[in-house]
Amino acid sequence: MANRRDAEPSPLRAGAVHTGLSLLVFGGIAGALGAAIILMGDPSEASPKQTLALFDTHDSAAPPLKTRLKTNIATASLAIETPDYSDADGSGDLPDFGPDLGVESPDDMLVAAADAAPVGEGDADTAGVRINGKLVKPGESYGDVTSIVxxxxxxxxxxxxxxxxxxxxxxxxxxxxxxxxxxxxxxxxxxxxxxxxxxxxxxxxxxxxxxxxxxxxxxxxxxxxxxxxxxxxxxxxxxxxxxxxxxxxxxxxxxxxxxxxxxxxxxxxxxxxxxxxxxxxxxxxxxxxxxxxxxxxxxxxxxxxxxxxxxxxxxxxxxxxxxxxxxxxxxxxxxxxxxxxxxxxxxxxxxxxxxxxxxxxxxxxxxxxxxxxxxxxxxxxxxxxxxxxxxxxxxxxxxxxxxxxxxxxxxxxxxxxxxxxxxxxxxxxxxxxxxxxxx
The missing domain is CATH 3.20.20.370 (Glycoside hydrolase/deacetylase)
Structure with missing residues (x-):
């Protein structure tokens, strides 16, 4: 009668057993530490907390206006609603409130719509803007300073x-x-x-x-x-x-x-x-x-x-x-x-x-x-x-x-x-x- 031979253990089964035991041990340790912190921890030692709101609960400050439109808030509505359409030479051309078309202007000559200096004031040699190389002074139109025929x-x-x-x-x-x-x-x-x-x-x-x-x-x-x-x-x-x-x-x-x-x-x-x-x-x-x-x-x-x-x-x-x-x-x-x-x-x-x-x-x-x-x-x-x-x-x-x-x-x-x-x-x-x- 032949002797009985025990089967060799499966590697897959052994790995699964060891993994389960490891998770059980480390999970138990983590749970014990968490419970100890909750039971024995001091809330006063915690870091500061911050509450985030999805919507503002108060009025924010008014955003600053662009430099070329900078004006007094109290007079802004008046400046926009009642612009001065007259010019120095009586041509009656409307002021250009359109978008910036690339006209070059010195930084110190940026003029507000409400507090612009009257025509004729300031340095007559430098006041104005330069368009295609031509200096257009206050009271002049581009056509006034060009000789295109x-x-x-x-x-x-x-x-x-x-x-x-x-x-x-x-x-x-x-x-x-x-x-x-x-x-x-x-x-x-x-x-x-x-x-x-x-x-x-x-x-x-x-x-x-x-x-x-x-x-x-x-x-x-x-x-x-x-x-x-x-x-x-x-x-x-x-x-x-x-x-x-x-x-x-x-x-x-x-x-x-x-x-x-x-x-x-x-x-x-x-x-x-x-x-x-x-x-x-x-x-x-x-x-x-x-x-x-x-x-x-x-x-x-x-x-x-x-x-x-x-x-x-x-x-x-x-x-x-x-x-x-x-x-x-x-x-x-x-x-x-x-x-x-x-x-x-x-x-x-x-x-x-x-x-x-x-x-x-x-x-x-x-x-x-x-x-x-x-x-x-x-x-x-x-x-x-x-x-x-x-x-x-x-x-x-x-x-x-x-x-x-x-x-x-x-x-x-x-x-x-x-x-x-x-x-x-x-x-x-x-x-x-x-x-x-x-x-």
Missing amino acids: SLDRAPIAGMTERLNGMTLPRISPDGRAPADAYARPFINPGNKPVVAIVVGGLGINATHTKSAIDELPPEVTLSFAPDATSLQTWINRARAAGHEVLIETPMEAYDYGRMKMHPLTLLASENEARNQARLERILSRSTGYFGLINSQGSKIGDDDAAMKPVLKAVSDRGLAFIDDGSLDAGNMQQLSGEAGLRYVRADSAIDAKLSAEDISSEFMELESQALEHGAALGAGYAFPITIEMVKTWTASLEQKGIVLAPASALAAKSAKAENPADDTVRTGSLEPAPVNPHG
């Missing part, structure tokens, strides 16, 4: 002709040239140094184009790409805002890199008739421009045989030519003189490097050029940083003794090389352009 809508009668099914600019029968008729009027009675800025590449990006038209001072000249969508609409809008305009003319460069050449590019290797036809197609795209500005062109600019007919055609139509700085200065000065062309060359490409530091450096160079030689011209493109920095910089020119001028004011009509060494700056168009002062 809308230029007449193009085309002006007598300034165009029909040729080969195209509408092209021309000198009118009474002798007016588009370079005069479509230029922004400019006067400089104090004979101060002047700077001009051309912002180009417009009409391609609607957002940037709108920003340039609406935000830049009207003295800034705007140039548009010839194949821009709704080109004439943009030009009309720019002129309505007071900007004179240029048309960008693609010209052959030595190296295009990966860029595709524009189909209407004026070529050094092309014959005169072909380039003439391309130029006329560019000119026919719109109207209302006072001149052309080159888009590249270093190669054709070095070829006198190709460039002379182009400049002669531009001059014969009474247009000006603005060199963005990429053409040979000496050669272009000579050729424009021979053609009797209104010509000026940019002294600086303001945004060749797209950084605030580099653009500021170019602005300083333009200021130095203007102070030393009487005038300076800068050219750039409608990048957001360029638009913003041009807007800020131009607002500072007046206090530096420099006048912002349209580019047409620097485009002097060249004599036929009577004195090529004469670099005297001539500012102002030959005749004032017609304007709509109520525009």
Whole structure:
């Protein structure tokens, strides 16, 4: 008969038993400690207690008003209900109680609606707020301190002709040239140094184009790409805002890199008739421009045989030519003189490097050029940083003794090389352009 063998204990069962015993022991100890605290504890030794309420049971203090609306509580209702709608010049404009639109104001000039100082009191040189670089003093409106005039809508009668099914600019029968008729009027009675800025590449990006038209001072000249969508609409809008305009003319460069050449590019290797036809197609795209500005062109600019007919055609139509700085200065000065062309060359490409530091450096160079030689011209493109920095910089020119001028004011009509060494700056168009002062 075999001996009986006891079965080995189960690990699972042993673990469960041990766990139960542990919980029982530690639970008993914790319960005993809790009971001892309740029975033997001293309430006076407990930490402070705090009661939290879901709702306030008393009236809270009135919240402080914003600084620009700071007023006396006792007169607040009167200040809001009975505002003073009169102003110093009797224009009857209502005060603006709307939201803050980004107008800059010195901290010490924050004025309360109820306790504002009467018009005429305080420092007349510093009182007011600055809007888009213009100081608006108490009793003045923004329109009172700006000189924006809308230029007449193009085309002006007598300034165009029909040729080969195209509408092209021309000198009118009474002798007016588009370079005069479509230029922004400019006067400089104090004979101060002047700077001009051309912002180009417009009409391609609607957002940037709108920003340039609406935000830049009207003295800034705007140039548009010839194949821009709704080109004439943009030009009309720019002129309505007071900007004179240029048309960008693609010209052959030595190296295009990966860029595709524009189909209407004026070529050094092309014959005169072909380039003439391309130029006329560019000119026919719109109207209302006072001149052309080159888009590249270093190669054709070095070829006198190709460039002379182009400049002669531009001059014969009474247009000006603005060199963005990429053409040979000496050669272009000579050729424009021979053609009797209104010509000026940019002294600086303001945004060749797209950084605030580099653009500021170019602005300083333009200021130095203007102070030393009487005038300076800068050219750039409608990048957001360029638009913003041009807007800020131009607002500072007046206090530096420099006048912002349209580019047409620097485009002097060249004599036929009577004195090529004469670099005297001539500012102002030959005749004032017609304007709509109520525009």
